[in-house]
Amino acid sequence: MSEGVTFDDIVAGRHIVVCCGTGGVGKTTVAAVFAVEGARRGRNAVVVTIDPAKRLANTLGLEALSNAPHEIDRQRWDPAGSAPPGGRLSALMLDTKSTFDHLVATYSTDDDQTQRILSNRFYRNVSTALSGTQEYMAMEKLYELHEQGGYDLIVVDTPPTRHALDFLDAPRRLTRLLDNRIFRLLMMPTRAYLRVASAAVQRFLRTVSKVVGTEVIDDVVAFFRAFEGMEEGFRNRAASVLALLAEPSSSFVVVSSPRRDAVEEAAFFAERLAESDIPVEGLIVNRVHPAFGNEGVEGLRARAETLAAKRSEVARAAGDGAASARQLAELYTNLADFRQVAERERHHMAGVKARAGRAAVAYVPFLSRDVYDFDALAEVGRHLFTAAPAAPARAG
């Protein structure tokens, strides 16, 4: 496929699709669109959503955070019954904390260790508040669904972050935390760490104790002790997740809006992923204004001005002419406004397309309503996929 990849290739042939981009561009919607289309093509598809808008969540049958995928009644996404029999659609709303708990249980040596960690206050903070935990758990959930097998297509939404690459770095953050020198010192037998620690670290710990109280430090020490022996498992797991994402059956799709900053961010993101040897296969610019013809903005504005001048001319001659001229001038100004928006957006999009390499590029227009039901999801899909679904491909 020297001509490059298409969204049809992605939805029909990839095993994992990760939707990424900054907040407010419709990532969750796009993720849902991919999963629905996969199911319609006869694949067993699942979408992992993060914080979906309420009505979209209702559509996907997601009432609460869940750790297990929930299968959506076929009647709802395929009312015409036209999808091949293998098509199935499931969804889940990521529960960060439970996913982390599950991971701890998997790598602990016994129940006692699990319990010690889960009840530790520092762990509870790490599992809910450490920046990057949500991203990390989204990737972890993806890996879990992959390992359990059964799904042909796993689509993952990523959390809205200012820095769109955080999720790739997230698994490494925890291992960094575990590799920390302070951590090693804290692993020394009780209170001994204060003897062997360097003067600077001693001062630091004393200050921290003074500032936040010794209780906090004790929690941290207890956590790292409880965690002993598990770091290796976590480290390996993080490496496996990254390896899975780097496989050719994994696909990254960047979602953007046509605004200058969003487009810049998307291009930057695609380049950074490429540097990590993870090429972006798709770029979706969402909520694009329609073009409304191809006339130049300047010409249209000049026309509006001529009409406005005509208006004062006819006003002197009396009659309804003045109102007509005003109305027509306003129509021209309005068209000029929208042409200007369209030109600006197309300028930004051309820039990002040039930087997208061989990735598939699609523009999804501004729809006249919010996307939250299956009909609207299908409407978005029509801008990404060709109308006639290709023969379904099932990933091993």
Next chain:
Amino acid sequence: MAGKGGVGKTTVTATLAATAAGAGLSVLIVEVEGKSGLAACFGRPPLGYEEAELAPRVRGRTLTPDEALVDYLETHGLKRISKRLVRSGALEVVASAVPGMKDILVLGKVKALELDHAADVIIIDAPAAGHAITFLMSPRGLGDAVRVGPISKQSTDVIEMLSDPARCQVILVAVPEETPVNELVDTAFQLEDRIGVQLAPVVVNACYPDPGVAVSVDDVERLADELGVFVSPREASDLVAAAEFRRERYALQQQQADRLAARLPLPQIRLPFLFTAELGPPEIDILAATFSAQVDALPESSWGRVTVP
């Protein structure tokens, strides 16, 4: 200033700053999430930790958690090792042990700026809506975890600042669309109930102007005939399509803005969608003029007990 990603929070921050500066007040904008397009709105290079002038009477700076942490340590006798501790990740351990600690340090620094009277108005370009709640909740959450010492004192002082409407109010920003409106309403109730912070009027951004009456291609042809001008059929259909699009979006937007008004009994300030260009100083001036006219029209009580010196 708080709102969901993509609603133009940064634009509204710049607009409020320009409005306040226009009224003769000195303004300090504090960015807490690093990089944004704020400085570009004033045609200036990106902000840093040191204050920079953005426009007459408007200054800006960043105040990220890491910067606040280093700042705190430096003023608490750890100047020599503070940077190294951040680099080594040791602070990450401590910050994880005490969630909200970074946020409280940022808010603590804002409070210090306020007490030093760094400006007449300090505008914080807050994190995206979801995180804005955790951000503003941090002093209460910390109160439970840390009961003594300087952090605890810091929390108490920050809570005092947040709950005094004469010192602090939150402006929520949305665009008139379903999801941003829902999120704004949720955030508003949570901020009031859980943090007890006073909400200022909400800002509805990027509103289309009133489109006037509906027209058809026939109408356009009739208008052209009446005026004796030529409009090609293709142009007529473009004119109608663009007008129709604006009418549809306008109707949807009105519906959403009205729904917001019905669910949240706060005055609204509506800022227009600007077709003409990328946002720069001239556009911010236009928005500021609209903003200020609408603020003048609000009833006195809308802004709580805030008194402008």
